[in-house]
Amino acid sequence: MTTMLEVAKRAGVSKATVSRVLSGNGYVGETTRARVFKAIEESGYRPNLLARQLATRKSQTLGLVMTNTLYHGSYFSELLSQAARMAEERGRQLILADGKHSAEQERQAIQLLLDLRCDALIIYPRFLSPDEMDEIIASHRQPIMVFNRRLRKNPSHCIFADHRTTCFNAVDHLIRQGHREIAFVSGTQGSPTSLERLSGYQAALLQHQLPVDPALIIGGCWTPESGCQAARQLLANGRPFSALVAANDNMAIGAMKGLHEAGIAVPQQISVLGFDDTPTAPFTIPSLSSVKIPVSDMIAETVSKLIAMLDGGELNNRNDFSGELIVRDSLAPGPYIKK
């Protein structure tokens, strides 16, 4: 590989001058500049970014830590493509590290990105607690934003959707529409997002003095398969219900299939609601009602904040996003509707 020194020799100048030409810093004469460009051109020189990053102590990269299991579903695609686009627009490269299956691996992923000297980090925690996130933020000088988790000690370092309230509102809506026996299919065991949604579901029932029946709460794992099985199990349980809320659209789609197979009409007999508003939601049969989480906006805000911290722009202080219930054909009034 051609180095800067070789370019310098070819142009009859010093390394320093070549560096000045490339960076645009410092004074360089017109003719010299031209000679340097010619030498660069002729030699096919390409700067070694690693050397540059080392020398400047800036890597021009943003690190993103998230967990592989999230990769499935449109949620992840949307998040990642938007984050990458935003980063590149601001002249940064996105580097992704997988938090895998445990808190320890999540910590390692963060450490790796820090060791790679990312200028800033986006962490979408799956296993690490808010307290640990607070500590990580406190103990590193790089700007760090935490995605999808509320940090009370570091409100300006997190962007989140209030899944609990959002789910509360959705279930509240179902109840007002005449549903009382509402089943809930959760995501993978331990997922914070799923737990928040479950909590909102329970709170809404309690709010209306309705019982929280454990037989109506089934553990899934975000996949359509698990949603389908959950529906079957709910039916097998024998406990009647008029609405089913799944913690994401994929499971909702699976659940609709399970109900369909059992000869149950959606929404006439059972209403179904999902979360995330997957691109295919409007095209299922019947079209799936869902709670849309503004992932793109959220990640855009996250990246913007980080860049502002790095480049010193001004940052607006929005960190709390909320979902929007999108009613489609999979919802119908329940048996207890009062006119």
Added chain:
Amino acid sequence: MTTMLEVAKRAGVSKATVSRVLSGNGYVGETTRARVFKAIEESGYRPNLLARQLATRKSQTLGLVMTNTLYHGSYFSELLSQAARMAEERGRQLILADGKHSAEQERQAIQLLLDLRCDALIIYPRFLSPDEMDEIIASHRQPIMVFNRRLRKNPSHCIFADHRTTCFNAVDHLIRQGHREIAFVSGTQGSPTSLERLSGYQAALLQHQLPVDPALIIGGCWTPESGCQAARQLLANGRPFSALVAANDNMAIGAMKGLHEAGIAVPQQISVLGFDDTPTAPFTIPSLSSVKIPVSDMIAETVSKLIAMLDGGELNNRNDFSGELIVRDSLAPGPYIKK
């Protein structure tokens, strides 16, 4: 940040010794080693990977170039998560760069990853031609694998599924099942994968002496919306057809919706076939028949080959993968079935 020099001082040794302790190369006494570890521990030292990469001229990273528009759909998630997992298993970090919307940007993305001194590259070309890919491979000493594109000059540097033959076989199957008027919904204009599938579709028709009717070929853009619109337009065209092949599942799902809205029964009146075998395909109503492309296997093979090139393992020579038709409820025999 603590540097190696500070650790060395604290342990009363030289930088070189610390480096030896960390890398495990060269001789280090037991007691010295212990002192160094203690110093590292006490100072919270973390090696600067950039410096290491520069010094060793190895970055331990694999670069992946692909286009943002592919991000949607499970295809991308599967590809990316598998690639990242494989890379990390072999001690490499994956770096992603977006090829965006033009050949020029695709070239820039490749260049960026090379400038970052990725040890090897995976390129999923969208705009660059096979010839250009051959040239890129020839002009760089880093191992480069091209994904989803056949390179006749560099057969060992590419992994691909033969979309043309795969689609040919699928359409051939439909014809044998009694379909003659078969509609085709293509992906985004210019997409090589879509073009290959279209070509296979046409070839299968010709093979059976069936006419290729332009009125039955509609341009979509990989999204469910476009599939739905395509179905509407096909119906509006008035040209009858008994089967619809969409270049991916998302469009097939949209198309089923469009047909359903028009009161057409799938598969009784029209059969529908997609590509990719999305996780939701078995759960649509009716369940969607699809051609499964072994993306995970393909990318695993790609990464394996690169690692073998880097670390000098042996490489098996499989590069040609093919899709598998998965028949579900959306397919039924056509009107020309002969018993």
Added chain:
DNA sequence: ACAGCATAGGAAACCGGTTTCACAAAATCA
């Protein structure tokens, strides 16, 4: 007792850039 080798560790060069410092020439100012 001495050659020969394995062990241990320091000094310094190196990776390929950026940046500081020093200095000279040219331009501006008084």
Added chain:
DNA sequence: TGATTTTGTGAAACCGGTTTCCTATGCTGT
């Protein structure tokens, strides 16, 4: 015209590691 500032450039230090080279010691074998 002399003093000062601006412009243009090279030498060398630096970023934080790795690696080569070299020296010194302790063992082994004879």
